[in-house]
Amino acid sequence: MLKKITRRATQLLFVLLTIFSIFLAIGAFSELENFAVTGAATGAAATVTANAALSIIDNVNVVDVKTGVVLPTQSVVISANKIAFIGAREQIPNSYAELPQQHRVNGANGYLIPGLWDSHLHTLSTSPQMHFPLLVANGVTTIRDLGEGCSWRSQLNCVPDITRWREQQRDNKLLMPRIIASTSYHIESTEELENSSDTVAREKFRILIKTLKQRGDDFLKPQLTYDGNPRLFELLLEEAAEAKMVVAGHLPYKYDLARASSAPLVSVEHDSGLLPQCSRARLQYDGRNRNKATLLADMDSTRCDAVLKSMAAQSIAFVPTHVASNAQDYFLLGNEADNMPTLRYVVAPMRLLWRTYGAINKAGVDASDETVIQKMFQVSLDLTKRAHAAGVPVLVGTDALDAYVVHGFSIHDELQHFVKAGLSPIDALRAATIVPATHFGRANELGSIEVGKIADLVLLNANPLNGIEQTKNIRAVWLNGQHLSQDVLTEMLRWTATGANSIRLSAAFVWRMMRGN
Numbered sequence: 001m002l003k004k005i006t007r008r009a010t011q012l013l014f015v016l017l018t019i020f021s022i023f024l025a026i027g028a029f030s031e032l033e034n035f036a037v038t039g040a041a042t043g044a045a046a047t048v049t050a051n052a053a054l055s056i057i058d059n060v061n062v063v064d065v066k067t068g069v070v071l072p073t074q075s076v077v078i079s080a081n082k083i084a085f086i087g088a089r090e091q092i093p094n095s096y097a098e099l100p101q102q103h104r105v106n107g108a109n110g111y112l113i114p115g116l117w118d119s120h121l122h123t124l125s126t127s128p129q130m131h132f133p134l135l136v137a138n139g140v141t142t143i144r145d146l147g148e149g150c151s152w153r154s155q156l157n158c159v160p161d162i163t164r165w166r167e168q169q170r171d172n173k174l175l176m177p178r179i180i181a182s183t184s185y186h187i188e189s190t191e192e193l194e195n196s197s198d199t200v201a202r203e204k205f206r207i208l209i210k211t212l213k214q215r216g217d218d219f220l221k222p223q224l225t226y227d228g229n230p231r232l233f234e235l236l237l238e239e240a241a242e243a244k245m246v247v248a249g250h251l252p253y254k255y256d257l258a259r260a261s262s263a264p265l266v267s268v269e270h271d272s273g274l275l276p277q278c279s280r281a282r283l284q285y286d287g288r289n290r291n292k293a294t295l296l297a298d299m300d301s302t303r304c305d306a307v308l309k310s311m312a313a314q315s316i317a318f319v320p321t322h323v324a325s326n327a328q329d330y331f332l333l334g335n336e337a338d339n340m341p342t343l344r345y346v347v348a349p350m351r352l353l354w355r356t357y358g359a360i361n362k363a364g365v366d367a368s369d370e371t372v373i374q375k376m377f378q379v380s381l382d383l384t385k386r387a388h389a390a391g392v393p394v395l396v397g398t399d400a401l402d403a404y405v406v407h408g409f410s411i412h413d414e415l416q417h418f419v420k421a422g423l424s425p426i427d428a429l430r431a432a433t434i435v436p437a438t439h440f441g442r443a444n445e446l447g448s449i450e451v452g453k454i455a456d457l458v459l460l461n462a463n464p465l466n467g468i469e470q471t472k473n474i475r476a477v478w479l480n481g482q483h484l485s486q487d488v489l490t491e492m493l494r495w496t497a498t499g500a501n502s503i504r505l506s507a508a509f510v511w512r513m514m515r516g517n
Helices: 002-028 130-135 162-169 198-214 230-242 272-280 290-295 301-314 326-331 341-345 347-361 367-389 409-420 425-430 434-439 470-472 486-500 503-515
Strands: 054-064 069-079 082-089 104-114 116-121 141-147 178-183 186-188 219-223 246-249 265-269 317-319 457-460 476-481 481-486
Touching: 002 425, 054 457, 069 104, 082 272, 104 476, 116 317, 116 434, 130 476, 141 434, 162 178, 198 230, 219 409, 219 470, 219 503, 230 246, 265 272, 265 347, 272 301, 272 367, 290 367, 301 367, 317 341, 326 347, 326 367, 347 503, 367 409, 367 486, 457 470, 476 486, 481 486
Parallel strands: 054 104, 116 141, 141 178, 186 219, 219 246, 246 265, 265 317
Antiparallel strands: 054 069, 069 082, 104 457, 457 476, 476 481
């Protein structure tokens, strides 16, 4: 009997391995289609018929994120990819006033906001199929990539996808948000690095930075051990400054952010990374639940003020990514995660990974842990409000690709967390528009609705200043001047959901992740 069971188990294992091999073979040879903007329907690509060269949006309320004022009943003229006029319809210049109806979009008294920025997310080689349509359909027109496909590999000969994507975008073969900055490598701690002398560590960082700079990275992303030696972080900053590279990433708990200078640190990522800076217990903290109560009990308001003052003085931004940090820990305590309606847009193997992570995260958490996790979430929200009040540039980012953080959709959840933290709806909206545009040196062309700026726009059905949740209520998007109607946005979501539940994309995702991208 035992031999029969063993034989059947072996047969079953063989069948499963065969299926898995076929699955990987499909992934290895899959040529995946992009969601493209074309003049005619081609395969799975959507059709966009609006003329990007010249168009007018009539009868729309323009949300001025700089002043916080809504300009009622405006007309907005888009010429090529720029905003050429904003004002009353009867004041439209004669050169535009007689445009035929097919060049005009009725705003129907909706609310026009600048395209949204996600200042912290991740991409993969399959992002053209899995992520870009979701981002654009949710009004996200600009992103900062904190780690694309190559960042999953340790090899330095990996070729980042961004160059190819931008070429496809220029040729109208790929619809994607603007990537203002990208990094392709996570600088992580190793035992050898931790035990190196300063001289050896400097040389290792110097060689690494030179290589990453040559392959086109816009900044460095340290992911050193949170509770490790802060000296490594200091050496990395020093070598980055020497190479004229900025740094954005995980902040070690023991590093003192209140020090005189942290140049060239451009941003601190995650509320879980900044919060320990405000506690006297940060030197003993290791991120575990059992130590969170001590961290919270030893919060030091004076030190926190000094840290935030230092950040504001050096223009170091804070990207809380609540949805992927302390809010995520709190969210996973409940039972809502696997019932998220947006999971249908997530490729099936990723959903399985998230469920596994959620179960592991929840296992062993007792009532006292739940109380501390809830408190950490609230204190993190308070920190966001406090940082904003101190003049720190606080930016909306999602860390999309993390568990239960869905590209595009989660930016609206993060905006709501900002309002829960105590920011006004206009300040939350600014944190996803003009504040990142200013912080990253692009405010002359992006971040607000002004004549001369690039036409990245989102048309909402209701006023987001009366409720930030209205950012989800999208009627149309303009990406680099190209009008994407409600029908096109709906098709983008349908197309992505179909792919997320297909064997072909699932196989390609598994295959490429096994290869490291």
